[in-house]
Amino acid sequence: MERNQIAVEIHVIALPFPAQGHINPMLQFSKRLASKGLKVTLVTFLENENLTKLPKHSSNITIESISDNNAVISTVEEYWKNFSSMVEQKLVEMVEKQNKFGKHMRSCLVYDSIIPWALDIAKQLGLSAASFFTQSCAVSAIYYHVREGKINVPIEQDFVSLEGMPQLESHDLPSSRYNSEDQPSFISLMTGQFSNLKDVDWIVFSSFNSLEEEVMNWLATQYPIKLVGPTIPSRYLDNRLEDDDDDDYGLSLFKSNTKTLIEWLDSKETSSVVYVAFGSLAALGEKQMEEVANGLKRSDYHFLWVVRESEEKKLPQNFVDETSDRGLVVGWCPQLEILSHKSVGCFITHCGWNSTLEALSLGVPMVAMPQWGDQLTNAKFVTDVWRVGVRVKVNVEGLVSKEEIDWCIRQVMEGEPANEIRKNSEKWKNLARVAVGEGGSSDMNIDEFVKQLQSYWN
Numbered sequence: 439m440e441r442n443q444i445a446v447e448i449h450v451i452a453l454p455f456p457a458q459g460h461i462n463p464m465l466q467f468s469k470r471l472a473s474k475g476l477k478v479t480l481v482t483f484l485e486n487e488n489l490t491k492l493p494k495h496s497s498n499i500t501i502e503s504i505s506d507n508n509a510v511i512s513t514v515e516e517y518w519k520n521f522s523s524m525v526e527q528k529l530v531e532m533v534e535k536q537n538k539f540g541k542h543m544r545s546c547l548v549y550d551s552i553i554p555w556a557l558d559i560a561k562q563l564g565l566s567a568a569s570f571f572t573q574s575c576a577v578s579a580i581y582y583h584v585r586e587g588k589i590n591v592p593i594e595q596d597f598v599s600l601e602g603m604p605q606l607e608s609h610d611l612p613s614s615r616y617n618s619e620d621q622p623s624f625i626s627l628m629t630g631q632f633s634n635l636k637d638v639d640w641i642v643f644s645s646f647n648s649l650e651e652e653v654m655n656w657l658a659t660q661y662p663i664k665l666v667g668p669t670i671p672s673r674y675l676d677n678r679l680e681d682d683d684d685d686d687y688g689l690s691l692f693k694s695n696t697k698t699l700i701e702w703l704d705s706k707e708t709s710s711v712v713y714v715a716f717g718s719l720a721a722l723g724e725k726q727m728e729e730v731a732n733g734l735k736r737s738d739y740h741f742l743w744v745v746r747e748s749e750e751k752k753l754p755q756n757f758v759d760e761t762s763d764r765g766l767v768v769g770w771c772p773q774l775e776i777l778s779h780k781s782v783g784c785f786i787t788h789c790g791w792n793s794t795l796e797a798l799s800l801g802v803p804m805v806a807m808p809q810w811g812d813q814l815t816n817a818k819f820v821t822d823v824w825r826v827g828v829r830v831k832v833n834v835e836g837l838v839s840k841e842e843i844d845w846c847i848r849q850v851m852e853g854e855p856a857n858e859i860r861k862n863s864e865k866w867k868n869l870a871r872v873a874v875g876e877g878g879s880s881d882m883n884i885d886e887f888v889k890q891l892q893s894y895w896n
């Protein structure tokens with residue numbers, strides 16, 4: 439550095455889409471960046487209740503909240519319009535403040551890849567920018583091919599072959615949450631992630647090299663991507679981060695009662711409990727809930743089932759009372775605490791990308807029961823590529839029957855197939871640790887990102 443030249447301080451502004459599966463990985467990535475000495479602010483929409491739990495000054499991450507000003511939203515279009523204008527307003531405010539008080543500070547916006555318009559705001563404000571993907575490389579490669587017109591979703595032929603991936607059938611490809619009428623807007627939201635990617639400074643994925651080597655190598659021929667995951671709290675992996683808060687800064691959008699749950703799990707034998715959770719958004723139909731409930735009853739294992747408050751009314755009458763000696767039904771739980779508990783032997787999951795990565799990284803075998811979106815593709819990889827679980831079959835009525843659920847639980851809990859799955863799960867658990875550990879691929883990618891950020895303005 440020349441004499442009299444003042445070093446710039448780097449400020450990362452992390453901007454997740456306000457859903458649990460987006461906030462969690464971006465918070466963990468933020469913590470990794472902060473541990474490398476950067477100043478980090480995570481900006482998101484928070485309810486008042488969570489605002490009171492924001493970290494005190496001991497933390498090296500600041501959480502900034504955006505308020506929606508009680509806007510009345512009745513359509514999806516209105517939601518996005520309101521959302522983008524509030525984000526823009528907040529970023530303008532933050533940059534103005536920085537220009538006034540932190541003259542030697544330069545910011546980089548790390549934005550959620552599903553809000554590509556954030557790149558335009560970053561450029562207008564003179565910020566550098568990174569697009570952060572909270573989905574797998576495989577799913578991203580599929581959306582890339584859809585955007586390029588190389589495949590249609592849903593596919594018309596029996597299967598598609600894409601580089602770096604196993605053959606994919608229709609039920610392995612991403613689908614809309616609702617019905618075919620919503621498919622075009624869902625797909626355009628997803629393919630939109632690639633709309634301006636050539637103009638962004640960095641592209642970061644919540645995944646890790648050894649997990650998706652082949653498809654990552656292919657995607658890297660199109661874009662300079664960096665894999666920085668698994669984005670899971672350090673205390674469950676490499677245990678190197680000092681500022682690794684139990685509460686994760688109160689950024690959980692749902693409430694849970696940790697103490698009772700852990701005590702209950704403590705009282706159970708090793709690998710004897712089936713953990714069931716479908717993430718923060720998926721909603722099963724009433725008939726499907728009944729089949730899951732009866733499947734759990736049939737299986738004879740202890741179970742812990744997360745049924746969000748909004749879903750509770752779909753539970754069969756008396757189910758909770760009838761099964762109280764064997765199972766617990768809770769509205770939400772600290773999932774990583776559960777997955778890392780020795781009593782948990784398998785995870786019936788919707789295969790959201792975070793849940794998939796969490797189970798993989800903690801070595802928990804899975805019963806894949808995907809519902810929509812990228813979950814279908816993740817389920818394919820869980821069973822056929824990483825071989826860490828089985829996938830439920832859907833019957834002619836479009837349901838996963840109680841017999842099927844019982845059978846799948848046994849496949850991952852008992853006998854030879856279960857041993858094989860357990861062995862594979864252990865392998866991925868170790869590889870996840872290696873990736874984020876000192877000198878691992880994700881650790882080095884984060885180091886390189888930090889270095890490039892530091893030289894960006896010099």
Ligand code: UDP
Nearest residue numbers: 459717718719744770771773790791792793
């Ligand atoms: N999660 C949790 N408690 C629960 C259920 C889910 O903490 O009871 C967390 C889970 O650990 C994951 C996130 O919520 O980090 C859900 O993200 P995912 O991508 O798996 O699914 P989504 O909610 O986006 O469908």
